[in-house]
Amino acid sequence: MARSVYEEFLYEEAAMLDEWRLDEWLALFTEESVYEVPRAGAKDSADSSEDLFYIADNYFRLGHRVKRMLDKAAHAEWPRSVQSHMISNVRITGSDEKGVHVTCRFITHRAKNDVTDTYAGHHNYILKMVNGELRIISKRSFIASDSLREQGKVTIIL
Amino acid sequence: MPDTLASQDKTQGTSLIVDDREGGLFRVNRQAFLDDEILEQERDKIFNRCWLFLGHASELPNPNDFVTRNVGGKELIFNRDRKGEYHAFLNTCPHRGAMVERQEFGNALGFKCFYHGWAFNNNGNYATRHQPGVYPEDFNGDGCANLVPVKLQQYRDFFFVNYDNGANSLESYLADSRMILDLIDEHGPNGMEVVGGAQKYSIRSNWKLLMENSYDGYHALDTHETYFKYLTDAIGGPAEMPKVTNVMNLGNGHASIEGDAPWGRPVAKWIPAWGEKAKTEIEEIKREVVSRVGEERAGRICQLGRNTGIFPNLVINDIMAITIRTFYPVEPGLMDVTAWALGVKGESRDFRKRRLDNFLEFLGPGGFATPDDVEALESAYRGYAAYKLAPWNDISRGMSRADGEPFKADDEEQMRCFWREWDRRMGAE
Ligand code: FES
Ligand SMILES: [Fe+2]
Numbered sequence: 408m409a410r411s412v413y414e415e416f417l418y419e420e421a422a423m424l425d426e427w428r429l430d431e432w433l434a435l436f437t438e439e440s441v442y443e444v445p446r447a448g449a450k451d452s453a454d455s456s457e458d459l460f461y462i463a464d465n466y467f468r469l470g471h472r473v474k475r476m477l478d479k480a481a482h483a484e485w486p487r488s489v490q491s492h493m494i495s496n497v498r499i500t501g502s503d504e505k506g507v508h509v510t511c512r513f514i515t516h517r518a519k520n521d522v523t524d525t526y527a528g529h530h531n532y533i534l535k536m537v538n539g540e541l542r543i544i545s546k547r548s549f550i551a552s553d554s555l556r557e558q559g560k561v562t563i564i565l
Numbered sequence: 566m567p568d569t570l571a572s573q574d575k576t577q578g579t580s581l582i583v584d585d586r587e588g589g590l591f592r593v594n595r596q597a598f599l600d601d602e603i604l605e606q607e608r609d610k611i612f613n614r615c616w617l618f619l620g621h622a623s624e625l626p627n628p629n630d631f632v633t634r635n636v637g638g639k640e641l642i643f644n645r646d647r648k649g650e651y652h653a654f655l656n657t658c659p660h661r662g663a664m665v666e667r668q669e670f671g672n673a674l675g676f677k678c679f680y681h682g683w684a685f686n687n688n689g690n691y692a693t694r695h696q697p698g699v700y701p702e703d704f705n706g707d708g709c710a711n712l713v714p715v716k717l718q719q720y721r722d723f724f725f726v727n728y729d730n731g732a733n734s735l736e737s738y739l740a741d742s743r744m745i746l747d748l749i750d751e752h753g754p755n756g757m758e759v760v761g762g763a764q765k766y767s768i769r770s771n772w773k774l775l776m777e778n779s780y781d782g783y784h785a786l787d788t789h790e791t792y793f794k795y796l797t798d799a800i801g802g803p804a805e806m807p808k809v810t811n812v813m814n815l816g817n818g819h820a821s822i823e824g825d826a827p828w829g830r831p832v833a834k835w836i837p838a839w840g841e842k843a844k845t846e847i848e849e850i851k852r853e854v855v856s857r858v859g860e861e862r863a864g865r866i867c868q869l870g871r872n873t874g875i876f877p878n879l880v881i882n883d884i885m886a887i888t889i890r891t892f893y894p895v896e897p898g899l900m901d902v903t904a905w906a907l908g909v910k911g912e913s914r915d916f917r918k919r920r921l922d923n924f925l926e927f928l929g930p931g932g933f934a935t936p937d938d939v940e941a942l943e944s945a946y947r948g949y950a951a952y953k954l955a956p957w958n959d960i961s962r963g964m965s966r967a968d969g970e971p972f973k974a975d976d977e978e979q980m981r982c983f984w985r986e987w988d989r990r991m992g993a994e
Contacts, residue, residue, distance in 0.1 A: 455918070458760075458921075459761045459924065459925075461929055461930050471799075478790075481937065483937050483939065554766065556765060556766060556901060560935075561931040
């Protein structure tokens, strides 16, 4: 498929996150999927069985992450933050039996309590057509920094 | 014996604490979190005089290994020399101050300053060959061109530094908190190791609030409601709060809370979510622990968890995973946190994954719990802006228990241990 198909998909995903349509967002993932945010500065090869990450969700925990974010008792996101997800430099980097590997750069802004935090980095996706729809098999978000000293936390989906 | 008891009576303490044992009231003035001047005094009387956690032996497995890190506001090199001896040096060149090592970790026979090229062996000795005639014959006769060593001692695999050359030994400083480090070290037959790097983040609040929070048994249900909802689903049954809880005053401002809890522990408490195969493996792990340390101690290691605060700023959570955490004030209202995961040396990949999952789902910047703690600490800090009109924090919970009745983890005695030591040190001349 053309790159624009994947690009379009990622723009839609970003809109779901900006608009806090998290149930819709979760539906983009298959039940075998993972969502991971390795430690800032980690290499693309980082492995959540060996390295300390910030987030290493299977589908079960990801479902609860979404539930949590929509729950008033998730104090870090209540009142909820305002976010803006920017996607660019979308490239297809390969494909294998798991799916098509797509990478892009991101800048995500999160504003709460009069503080705006910026997260920049790149996402590595594995995407696959399932029953005629593009779905996420794996999303890994790499933060381009050596730490989270600036932002303090990742309570949102990057 | 804790080395503070003798001097406890002599000092007046600060006027920022009210410790009314008869009235059952303990209060801390919010100014203690706000003042630049108090932070200056904390640097001087606490961070420059207490033993501070530097690193774990597993971070330097081989001769010539090094890590660099900031401890108590000072850049340090923690390394091993050619013979395997451990050292800690100030990471500042004796020439004009540049950092002689700027990588986070590595293996090096020596350090070479990038500014003018001064070189040092990894035992800290000046090793530059300069042309004759530029420096006096006996240059460095007094060691002025060597890296400056920092007082370094270890207890088990935990290394600490102290910037006060007159400080008492680490052993006497740690007092009864050594028992906690012993228990940690006994999780595996070959000791423990730091796993896959550190989480480094920040909190826009005062550092002492994180110490309180780290062993606050009173906030869990309110602050972490969403985590317990998740846990209920993950363990396949209601997540009950600990039934047995203890508070241990470990001396010198150190304290710990201990109790059972609903989550699984890689060493060694099974939950259904881990499956039958893991159950067999856990039983095996438990048998090994029992055979090594005995039934009673194994019960403590496998069934009970502990949140421990070692004064002033070392937190060891031995709960669903084992974390080491330190934090330092940058400003009164800003701290830098560093957290490491400890795992059993040689544990299987599956158990390592379970351990890291346990860590991540509760703790750290992306966990289901820590960010809510951070929100609490940051919102408290915003509240303190009104300290003149609302001056006091209350830390009295459980204080008026009858004499001899043990404190529970949701009493606030562990925090009072911290504050009494803080007050003693801050009041001392
Ligand atoms: S500052 Fe290090 S050589 Fe000059
Ligand atoms: Fe908490």
